[in-house]
Structures are given as structure tokens and as C-alpha cells.
Amino acid sequence: MDVAQLKSDIIAYAHTIGIDSIGFTTADPFDELKQKLIDYHANGYASGFEPTDIEMRTNPKLSMSSARSIIAIAVGYPNRLPNVPKSKRGERRGIFARASWGQDYHSIMRKRLEALGEYIKSRVPEVEMMSMVDTGVLSDRAVAERAGLGYTGRNGFVINPDLGTWTYLGEMLVSIPFPPDDPIMDSCGSCTICVERCPTGALVGDGQLNSQKCVSFLTQTKGYMPDQYRYKIGNRLYGCDTCQQVCPKNRGINTQHDDIVLEPEILKPRLIPLLQMSNKAFKETYGHLAGAWRGKKPIQRNAILALAHFKEKEAVPELKAVAENDARPMIRATAYWAIGQILEDEAEAYILSRYDSEIEEVQIEMKKGLEMRRL
Incomplete structure (x- = not known):
């Protein structure tokens, strides 16, 4: 199997199913993240919504022992609302954050990961896979950063060169040893x-x-x-x-997709x-x-x-x-x-x-x- 060619084909296919950015990394442990998570919990910063098992969060092979690579994906979402209604006295209005605009992004991302998984399986029938979106144990942002989708800004979001921070993130553990992509070496500079x-x-x-x-x-x-x-x-x-x-x-x-209504x-x-x-x-x-x-x-x-x-x-x-x-x-x-x-x-x-x-x-x-x- 020509893994490099398969990777190239997967990237091309991903763009046909509404995946805006895709990157590959190894399934090695996220050792740098481990200490950050320990400090995060020790400082009382945790929300309580995230998984608490730090080993599970930082070692992909505890989720899938056969994992050799992780495919990270990003889908951009819109941040401008057309025909925005006015908030005025007697008709004051609230607002939902942009990540909640349109169909629940968990289903949007799962559909893309399922389609991507079906394509990979059609090429490598014996492949083992496991997909995660937001509620999985791995850190979507840590995976995306190591896979070269962007770098983590001071606001804690992954900043993608083309999509900015307006992205849904997801990942797929696979048993194929793909060549990893290089992380993006960038920073926020002096901007605060x-x-x-x-x-x-x-x-x-x-x-x-x-x-x-x-x-x-x-x-x-x-x-x-x-x-x-x-x-x-x-x-x-x-x-x-x-x-x-x-x-x-x-x-x-301001990224647009037909299925984000x-x-x-x-x-x-x-x-x-x-x-x-x-x-x-x-x-x-x-x-x-x-x-x-x-x-x-x-x-x-x-x-x-x-x-x-x-x-x-x-x-x-x-x-x-x-x-x-x-x-x-x-x-x-x-x-x-x-x-x-x-x-x-x-x-x-x-x-x-x-x-x-x-x-x-x-x-x-x-x-x-x-x-x-x-x-």
C-alpha cells in the first residue's frame, strides 16, 4: 500500500464532502498536554464538562490500541447573521453563540467523519477507526494543533490560516501509519x-x-x-x-456551508x-x-x-x-x-x-x- 498516495487521495476526497482543513499526526501520547491538564485542574479552571481522566485524554492508544495515526479535521462555520433582527424596546432579543448556529455541529461533524471513514474503508477494508467530536476523551484542539491545522492562540482557540478560529474540530483514530504533518509555527505575537x-x-x-x-x-x-x-x-x-x-x-x-442553515x-x-x-x-x-x-x-x-x-x-x-x-x-x-x-x-x-x-x-x-x- 502506498500510504503517501492514500493520504493525498484522502485529502482530496475530504474537500469534496465539506471538510475545509485536514491534517495527519501520529497516535503518540500528548505528553506536553498532560502537564497543562494537571495544572488546569489544580488551579480550579475546569468546567466539569470535560473528561477527567488525564491518561485517557493524552494517550490515544488507550482509546484504540491499534491506532497508528490521527486524522484531524476542521469545518468552518459562519459568523455573520443575514437579515439580523433588531433588538428594541418591547422586543429585546438574546443571542446564541455562533458555534450554535444551524444544525447541532456534533451531527454535522459526525456525518463528515462517517463519510471520510467509509472512503478510507473502501480503500483499506481491514482498517480500524474511531471518530471523536467534542465529547470524545481526546483534546480536539491539541490534536488539531499537532496535525498542523493551526496554532493555539491566547484565546485558547486553534487559529487556522484560512478559517481563523471559527471552526468545528473533530478527529479520527486510524490503524494506518500515515506520514505526519508538521505543526504550524506561529503565534499571537504581542497581541493581547x-x-x-x-x-x-x-x-x-x-x-x-x-x-x-x-x-x-x-x-x-x-x-x-x-x-x-x-x-x-x-x-x-x-x-x-x-x-x-x-x-x-x-x-x-466568514465560511459558508449548505448544511449550516x-x-x-x-x-x-x-x-x-x-x-x-x-x-x-x-x-x-x-x-x-x-x-x-x-x-x-x-x-x-x-x-x-x-x-x-x-x-x-x-x-x-x-x-x-x-x-x-x-x-x-x-x-x-x-x-x-x-x-x-x-x-x-x-x-x-x-x-x-x-x-x-x-x-x-x-x-x-x-x-x-x-x-x-x-x-
Whole structure:
């Protein structure tokens, strides 16, 4: 078997199925990553969403013992929304992060990896393969970097020369010993704009992220939003793109794919209708987005915070309905808090009239609503 020719054929085929960038590396352990992960957890930066077994994360052969190579792929996604609806008084809107625009990227990437796998198997029937997208144990970014798809910037994203940071990443372990590609030797130089513009100071500065402070992570949590971050969320319903939006390497890049369909009214939705949306309606409207993976509770909480951010008085009747009728204490409590933030002193009579009928955890937020001011 001419492995070099097969590699060339795979690259050519990949571009016909919507893979924008492809690279090859060995299945050797990611020794440099191991210490970074140890420090990441020791510093309390972990989000809790990522796998915790560092050996599994850094040794590909623990996932597939026959692995000889890893094929890394990147698919660019759009970052500009056409016909973007305006957010205005009475119709304030939230926003989903760009990685959640269109069909859930896990399914988009799996389809491409499946097609790529079928092609490789048609050429080498005895090949063994294992694909991963985001939820696999390996670090997509570490694999992509070593396979030459880009270098890790200060914002922690892989910066691809053609796609910038606006990419979905995935990889495939294969039992074929392909010639590895060389990593891209580049850097952010003296640029620190992403670190400076991060809303919560979550970027450590060397490509590491303190997930506990990251707005993207915070929007996906299900509990109460910590006080110091409530006004940092802005109108974000899911995720945060600030460190990518300000990156100079992303200028002029806006990759399009036919299977990434943009729906402006869904991706930048009106906030008030979200507050009392049923589970069924939420799944029907947003279930196809990656941003819906945690369910409607975080989205509804974030919508309430966004209304407080906008000081949206027109939303107060709806917020009162949520505060008085929602069965979930955290949602009721956040609604009371938002009413206090929007109406300020005018909210006191209403909140005090409801105070004794509420449980203690809700009462705590009712007090905050009257006492706390924008941080």
C-alpha cells in the first residue's frame, strides 16, 4: 500500500464532502498536554464538562490500541447573521453563540467523519477507526494543533490560516501509519486584545482558560448565576464569542456551508416569549441547536438576566407571572431579582407583598433584587 498516495487521495476526497482543513499526526501520547491538564485542574479552571481522566485524554492508544495515526479535521462555520433582527424596546432579543448556529455541529461533524471513514474503508477494508467530536476523551484542539491545522492562540482557540478560529474540530483514530504533518509555527505575537476584552477576565493569557469565569461556561450552568457575573452576561443566551470577534486573525473570514442553515429569528430570539415556553415548544424551536443541549432552564434564566440588563420595563408583567407561577425556585427567584433591578425602588411594595409566601432561597434573591445594583 502506498500510504503517501492514500493520504493525498484522502485529502482530496475530504474537500469534496465539506471538510475545509485536514491534517495527519501520529497516535503518540500528548505528553506536553498532560502537564497543562494537571495544572488546569489544580488551579480550579475546569468546567466539569470535560473528561477527567488525564491518561485517557493524552494517550490515544488507550482509546484504540491499534491506532497508528490521527486524522484531524476542521469545518468552518459562519459568523455573520443575514437579515439580523433588531433588538428594541418591547422586543429585546438574546443571542446564541455562533458555534450554535444551524444544525447541532456534533451531527454535522459526525456525518463528515462517517463519510471520510467509509472512503478510507473502501480503500483499506481491514482498517480500524474511531471518530471523536467534542465529547470524545481526546483534546480536539491539541490534536488539531499537532496535525498542523493551526496554532493555539491566547484565546485558547486553534487559529487556522484560512478559517481563523471559527471552526468545528473533530478527529479520527486510524490503524494506518500515515506520514505526519508538521505543526504550524506561529503565534499571537504581542497581541493581547482577546485577554483585554474578555468580559470576565477568564483568559489567563497563555492560551489557557479559567472556565469557572468564562461567560460561555456560565451561560450553560443550571444553578443561580453568581452575582458578579449577572451583568457580564449581557443578552447572551448561550455561549460567548467576544474573544473570537476581537481576534485580528478572524478579519474577513466568514465560511459558508449548505448544511449550516441560519435562522435569524431563532438565533437572535425575542426574550419575553422564552420566559414561559413549554418544554415541547422549546424542543420544537431550539432542539436542533447545539445550544439546547442543557435544556431550557439555563436559557430561560439567561433570558431573565438579559431583560434586567436591558432594564426592560415592558417585560415586568411577564416576569411577575414567572415569579408567581413557575414551579422552579431558581427561575422564580431570578425573576424577582430582575424585577427589582428593572423597577428599583418601585419594586419594593410588590416584592415585599410576595416575600412571606416564598421559600428561603427565593427570599434571598428577592432581597438582592432590592439591594443589588449593577456591578
